[in-house]
Amino acid sequence: EAGVAQSPRYKIIEKRQSVAFWCNPISGHATLYWYQQILGQGPKLLIQFQNNGVVDDSQLPKDRFSAERLKGVDSTLKIQPAKLEDSAVYLCASRGGGNEQFFGPGTRLTVL
Amino acid sequence: KQEVTQIPAALSVPEGENLVLNCSFTDSAIYNLQWFRQDPGKGLTSLLLIQSSQREQTSGRLNASLDKSSGRSTLYIAASQPGDSATYLCAVIGNEKLTFGTGTRLTIIP
Secondary structure: OOOOEEEOOEEEEOOOOOEEEEEEOOOOOOEEEEEEEOOOOOOEEEEEEEOOEEEEOOOOOOOOEEEEOOOOOOEEEEEOOOOHHHOEEEEEEEEOOOOOEEEOOOEEEEEO | OOOEEEEOOEEEEEOOOOEEEEEEEOOOOOOEEEEEEEOOOOOEEEEEEEEOOOOEEEEOOEEEEEEOOOOEEEEEEOOOOHHHOEEEEEEEEEOOEEEEOOOEEEEEEO
């Protein structure tokens, strides 16, 4: 079975610019997560979707971050405008019926 | 709020040695605990998942233990190899959410 796909793999932008990341979860997985991993730290949950509804976005900086999962499959995470401290790896994960989450390769964002 | 700690932050050992990585968590009301491996610039690879009712899980040279009452887990790597060099992250699973530790960066010296 295909894994979680993410694109792009790398992105370099200047501060105050906008950026979007895309995630395609494992087929049939209803739950999708976005994590932010700053260098030297563990991943931190940004948002959790169940199908196309938001379950938890308590740690999403909503003044600049937004995410959607319109048809309950693919998801996009957007940052507008980006700040220097947004430089991180953004990981997408999906989960089926069990407890295990499966992670994509991540998108490494550098904000200059 | 669940907090997960991993000590040490970095570890270097000669090839062939056995080693133990430690993970501790503050809230014992967890469902499962999972160990991941992360190579530089890459995503997370799941190594072992321990159900809350289990005390350990084994895969090849890896053995993970879980003691919920003391809030601790260990990852034992036998006969280490240079290819084991990576960052190892533990994560506790509670209420459908993963809470990660900060990881241990492991270097195996040939």
